[in-house]
Amino acid sequence: MNCKRFEQQIWAYLEGQLPSAQAQAFEAHLQACPRCQRQWAAAQATYRALRALPRHRAPENLAVQVRHRMAQPSARPRVDWARVWRRVALAPALGLLTVAVWWGWQAQQPNAPINTAAEDPTESLVELHEQLEVADWSPSPTPSYFISTGYTR
Amino acid sequence: MFRETVSLSGSFVAVDTLSVEAQLVERAKAQDEAAFEQIMSLYADRLYNYILRMVGNATDAEDLVQETFLRAYQGLPNFDGRASLGTWLYRIAANLCIDHQRRRARRVPTVSYSAHDDEDGEATEWDFPDQQTPNPLDAALNRELEAVVEEAIGKLSPKLKTVLLLYDVEELSYEEIARVLGIPIGTVKSRLNHARTQIQKAVAAYLSDAPVPTRAPSAK
Numbered sequence: 001m002n003c004k005r006f007e008q009q010i011w012a013y014l015e016g017q018l019p020s021a022q023a024q025a026f027e028a029h030l031q032a033c034p035r036c037q038r039q040w041a042a043a044q045a046t047y048r049a050l051r052a053l054p055r056h057r058a059p060e061n062l063a064v065q066v067r068h069r070m071a072q073p074s075a076r077p078r079v080d081w082a083r084v085w086r087r088v089a090l091a092p093a094l095g096l097l098t099v100a101v102w103w104g105w106q107a108q109q110p111n112a113p114i115n116t117a118a119e120d121p122t123e124s125l126v127e128l129h130e131q132l133e134v135a136d137w138s139p140s141p142t143p144s145y146f147i148s149t150g151y152t153r
Numbered sequence: 154m155f156r157e158t159v160s161l162s163g164s165f166v167a168v169d170t171l172s173v174e175a176q177l178v179e180r181a182k183a184q185d186e187a188a189f190e191q192i193m194s195l196y197a198d199r200l201y202n203y204i205l206r207m208v209g210n211a212t213d214a215e216d217l218v219q220e221t222f223l224r225a226y227q228g229l230p231n232f233d234g235r236a237s238l239g240t241w242l243y244r245i246a247a248n249l250c251i252d253h254q255r256r257r258a259r260r261v262p263t264v265s266y267s268a269h270d271d272e273d274g275e276a277t278e279w280d281f282p283d284q285q286t287p288n289p290l291d292a293a294l295n296r297e298l299e300a301v302v303e304e305a306i307g308k309l310s311p312k313l314k315t316v317l318l319l320y321d322v323e324e325l326s327y328e329e330i331a332r333v334l335g336i337p338i339g340t341v342k343s344r345l346n347h348a349r350t351q352i353q354k355a356v357a358a359y360l361s362d363a364p365v366p367t368r369a370p371s372a373k
Contacts, residue, residue: 007350008346011345011346011349038357038360038361039353039357041360042353042354042356042357042360043349043353045298045356045360046302046349046352046353046356047321047349049298049299049301049302049356050302050317050321050322050349050352051321051322052299053299053302053303053322054299055198055202056198056201056202056205057198057201057202058197058198058200058201058215058218059201059215062193062197062201062215062218062219063190063193063194063197065215065219066193066219066222066223066226067186067190069219069223070186070189070223070226075223075226075227076227077182077184077226077227077228077229077230
């Protein structure tokens with residue numbers, strides 16, 4: 001352990017929050033390092049002083065003063081309607097949002113029949129074959145065609 | 154924090170004050186002013202102690218404690234009991250203190266206490282305290298050291314100070330402080346370490362200037 005690590009762990013050690021292996025390394029460093037011994041002494045003093053600070057008592061007339069202020073008409077308890085409205089409106093707003101998201105997702109999906117056909121290669125081949133059969137093939141020019149039309153080069 | 158021990162027929166009985174507080178809150182919501190006064194008597198000293206160290210003077214502290222209770226009274230219809238009463242009151246007080254510090258900062262520039270002050274280079278020997286004998290630093294926990302600590306607390310930024318006071322002085326848990334301030338527990342721990350380290354530096358400077366005890370004084 002180095003001094004930087006020691007300083008990082010000093011408060012955790014003081015509160016007994018270090019795992020035993022780390023606590024042992026901490027103690028070993030503490031025994032060996034005079035600089036960290038001074039840090040440790042200051043940390044201990046700080047910790048104890050903070051917890052031994054005197055507690056200040058509220059003034060005796062505090063309750064009287066607060067009562068006096070509570071008696072003012074403007075001090076009456078009031079419902080925070082904005083806060084209530086936020087809560088009341090939250091549920092339907094979430095519902096609407098859910099419906100909107102679902103609708104948007106559905107709208108982006110391709111039509112089901114096309115999708116099904118695309119997923120079945122056999123069926124799509126049959127369809128292609130049928131389309132080829134009914135296609136409007138123009139008749140190939142035959143010799144009689146050329147004779148009847150008087151076509152010559 | 155919110156558990157109290159009361160003496161009953163010579164024996165100590167742990168009483169869960171949470172349910173008592175919940176009843177007080179319900180009564181206070183129903184316009185029972187006696188119940189609200191009981192709430193005030195439960196928390197007046199704790200809040201005053203916290204606020205006084207946050208703002209640094211008694212007049213402002215008294216005013217802010219009054220304001221805390223007044224806001225609590227006005228806000229009772231909105232208190233839903235998800236946080237404990239204590240957490241809720243400390244939250245109101247903390248927000249008021251931070252607002253107060255901001256207003257004051259606009260009027261009077263304050264000196265910030267850097268978290269990265271240079272180490273004191275003086276090589277003052279300090280005997281490592283033997284755990285078996287009374288710590289000589291116990292003797293140093295006197296009015297002088299207390300004044301050093303109070304002064305160092307006064308120099309902390311509001312964010313660090315509030316965490317330090319709530320944990321080390323008011324003895325709230327990390328979780329409670331996180332709820333009071335609305336910050337993650339990790340941030341609470343980090344701020345607490347920074348705050349303590351700054352106090353520690355002031356204490357170290359004081360100890361290095363103070364005469365080094367040659368022998369451990371006897372415990373009183």
